[in-house]
Amino acid sequence: xxxxxxxxxEGVQDxxxxxxxLKRNLEGKIRTLFRTNGYFEIxxxxxxxxxxFCGDGELTPQETMFKFFDQQGRILVLRPDATIPVARxxxxxxxDMQYPARFxxxxxxxxxxxxxxxKQNEFTQAGVEILGVNTPEADAEVIATAIASIxxxxxxxxxxxIGQVEFFKGLMEETGLSEQDTEQMRVLIDQKDFxxxxxxxxxxxxxxxxxxxxxxxxRLFGCTDIIDxxxxxxxxxxxxxxxxxxxxxxxxxxxxxLSKYVSxxxxxxxxxxYYTGIIFRGFTYGVGFPLISGxxxxxxxxxxxxxxxxxxxxxxxxxIMMAIDRQKIEVEKPCVGSLVxxxxxxxxxAFKLCExxxxxxxxxxxxxxxxxxxxxxxxxSGKGIDGVIYILDSKNIELYNLKTGEITKxxxxxxxx
Amino acid sequence: xxxxxxxxxxxxxxxxxxxxxxxxxxDCSELKGSSRKLILKDEANxxxxxxxxxxxxxxxxxxxxxxxxxxxxxxxxxxxxxxxxVLNLGFAACKMVVAGPEELQGKLDNLNNKRVAxxxxxxxxxxxxxxxxxxxxxxxxxxxxxxxxxxxxSEVIVDLVESGRTLKENGLVILxxxxxxxxxxxxxxxxxxxxxxxxxxxxxGIRKQLEKG
Numbered sequence: 001x002x003x004x005x006x007x008x009x010e011g012v013q014d015x016x017x018x019x020x021x022l023k024r025n026l027e028g029k030i031r032t033l034f035r036t037n038g039y040f041e042i043x044x045x046x047x048x049x050x051x052x053f054c055g056d057g058e059l060t061p062q063e064t065m066f067k068f069f070d071q072q073g074r075i076l077v078l079r080p081d082a083t084i085p086v087a088r089x090x091x092x093x094x095x096d097m098q099y100p101a102r103f104x105x106x107x108x109x110x111x112x113x114x115x116x117x118x119k120q121n122e123f124t125q126a127g128v129e130i131l132g133v134n135t136p137e138a139d140a141e142v143i144a145t146a147i148a149s150i151x152x153x154x155x156x157x158x159x160x161x162i163g164q165v166e167f168f169k170g171l172m173e174e175t176g177l178s179e180q181d182t183e184q185m186r187v188l189i190d191q192k193d194f195x196x197x198x199x200x201x202x203x204x205x206x207x208x209x210x211x212x213x214x215x216x217x218x219r220l221f222g223c224t225d226i227i228d229x230x231x232x233x234x235x236x237x238x239x240x241x242x243x244x245x246x247x248x249x250x251x252x253x254x255x256x257x258l259s260k261y262v263s264x265x266x267x268x269x270x271x272x273x274y275y276t277g278i279i280f281r282g283f284t285y286g287v288g289f290p291l292i293s294g295x296x297x298x299x300x301x302x303x304x305x306x307x308x309x310x311x312x313x314x315x316x317x318x319x320i321m322m323a324i325d326r327q328k329i330e331v332e333k334p335c336v337g338s339l340v341x342x343x344x345x346x347x348x349x350a351f352k353l354c355e356x357x358x359x360x361x362x363x364x365x366x367x368x369x370x371x372x373x374x375x376x377x378x379x380x381s382g383k384g385i386d387g388v389i390y391i392l393d394s395k396n397i398e399l400y401n402l403k404t405g406e407i408t409k410x411x412x413x414x415x416x417x
Numbered sequence: 418x419x420x421x422x423x424x425x426x427x428x429x430x431x432x433x434x435x436x437x438x439x440x441x442x443x444d445c446s447e448l449k450g451s452s453r454k455l456i457l458k459d460e461a462n463x464x465x466x467x468x469x470x471x472x473x474x475x476x477x478x479x480x481x482x483x484x485x486x487x488x489x490x491x492x493x494x495x496x497x498x499x500x501x502x503v504l505n506l507g508f509a510a511c512k513m514v515v516a517g518p519e520e521l522q523g524k525l526d527n528l529n530n531k532r533v534a535x536x537x538x539x540x541x542x543x544x545x546x547x548x549x550x551x552x553x554x555x556x557x558x559x560x561x562x563x564x565x566x567x568x569x570x571s572e573v574i575v576d577l578v579e580s581g582r583t584l585k586e587n588g589l590v591i592l593x594x595x596x597x598x599x600x601x602x603x604x605x606x607x608x609x610x611x612x613x614x615x616x617x618x619x620x621x622g623i624r625k626q627l628e629k630g
Contacts (some may be wrong), residue, residue: 120482161609192501192609218501222613262611283607285419288481290607 099132286326
């Protein structure tokens with residue numbers, strides 16, 4: 001009955017040594033970045049009620065969630081998303097907080113085959129949310145923070161695509177298409193399925209200029225002068241307001257001196273029942289999926305009892321690691337500087353020396369096998385440890401540099417001086 | 418410069434794709450040779466090609482292992498991958514249909530329990546459940562699907578039809594058309610953004626060729 005005992009389930013991974021070292025470093029750098037930008041970190045439970053994530057508008061498709069039951073028979077899920085719990089906390093426990101409130105999180109989320117995790121079922125997400133304000137400044141700050149976190153990870157060539165979902169919503173409103181047709185249109189545009197769009201548009205009576213604009217939508221991405229061009233041929237008020245908002249955010253990002261990382265995509269229309277304004281995604285070489293996704297979601301908190309504007313982003317730590325690996329970016333690896341071993345009578349001194357060296361920030365391993373210098377040297381060179389400190393007795397010490405073969409004789413007093 | 422990687426579907430689609438790429442000035446001579454190499458290159462344009470089983474092409478493109486792919490719409494519908502479908506290449510045209518015995522013509526709705534034999538379980542399910550709002554039993558086969566209704570394995574089939582000759586010779590008729598099928602050019606979502614200039618050049622080149630006819 002134990003045939004699975006040596007395996008891990010599909011879509012989850014052991015993360016070992018070098019990778020784990022890198023992952024913790026990345027999380028550390030990103031956490032520092034969030035803290036220095038004034039975001040306060042929160043941790044929400046790994047388990048939540050199914051109801052938090054489902055409900056109207058299908059926030060998270062039920063087939064993507066890991067589900068089970070509690071003792072009262074209620075449905076539980078493994079957290080499939082990090083933003084929704086933040087919205088729950090903010091709307092229920094931080095109702096009277098002074099706005100804008102800034103939250104951050106770093107934690108694991110679970111979904112079947114989620115793109116944001118590089119098709120893994122368990123993946124780590126880090127992100128921030130600014131709650132309580134609907135200003136282009138807040139949207140720009142979130143994007144700037146997203147860019148800063150990719151850079152903090154050591155990735156230099158990447159791109160952030162920014163869109164505005166109100167642009168699409170305005171156009172659809174004007175066509176008078178049914179909700180169902182609008183959703184179909186959204187899917188087609190999201191897939192840049194030109195043929196499908198043409199076919200759908202052809203089935204309805206849509207004014208000429210509007211039709212041309214819709215057909216053009218999947219191609220409306222690239223440099224920022226697209227906005228100028230589109231502004232001249234758009235007549236819908238809602239869409240025009242969206243373009244003005246987008247332009248505003250871009251101007252702010254220009255003052256951040258981040259324009260070189262930014263481009264426009266007006267055909268970005270994923271998760272419309274979630275996003276209500278600016279929407280963005282981050283890409284880099286070597287990873288086929290977006291590293292970062294984010295945007296404004298002003299109606300989510302209302303679902304938990306307090307309407308409140310909000311904007312944020314989340315970044316896939318596992319995807320960042322994949323990019324670092326594929327782009328062959330140099331990263332720090334875990335290593336041990338010295339091995340300390342001791343002869344009879346040297347034990348107490350050895351412990352003291354380790355303590356002192358470690359307090360100076362060195363990585364020191366203490367020999368715990370039998371304390372034979374030859375065996376210790378062999379062990380050290382096998383493990384890639386370059387220095388062996390051999391403490392013969394309470395006074396005399398020999399330093400072996402395994403790289404050069406050099407042996408230095410010294411004493412504890414001299415070494416600690 | 419980074420190589421752009423193009424995944425081609427093995428078989429007839431590959432030959433037609435090669436003609437198309439050559440017409441826009443990409444060197445496919447290595448592809449046409451009888452080499453056993455799996456990855457072939459056009460060094461001048463920094464393009465790599467590989468041939469894959471058609472059903473796998475969308476997977477390579479979705480994961481970004483290939484930036485561009487050429488694959489039939491049937492495979493795209495069946496695989497349901499996250500990628501950009503940017504061009505209809507027009508060739509390898511056929512239809513995805515529901516077919517069955519003559520006596521079911523116009524009576525598909527009256528059939529209570531439908532067993533549907535197909536190589537395309539996802540397309541069949543999508544069509545019956547979303548478009549017709551019916552529950553069905555899928556019977557997955559890997560070839561000669563027309564046989565199923567003849568020997569009582571299923572009531573109807575969902576399959577690709579080109580000329581309709583096989584159906585006709587076996588007393589089957591088309592009951593409904595699900596979709597028009599032809600070869601498509603697909604692009605990875607990230608590549609489209611990161612390498613938009615080079616990819617758009619290829620897309621525009623091919624589009625012009627297609628318009629020329």
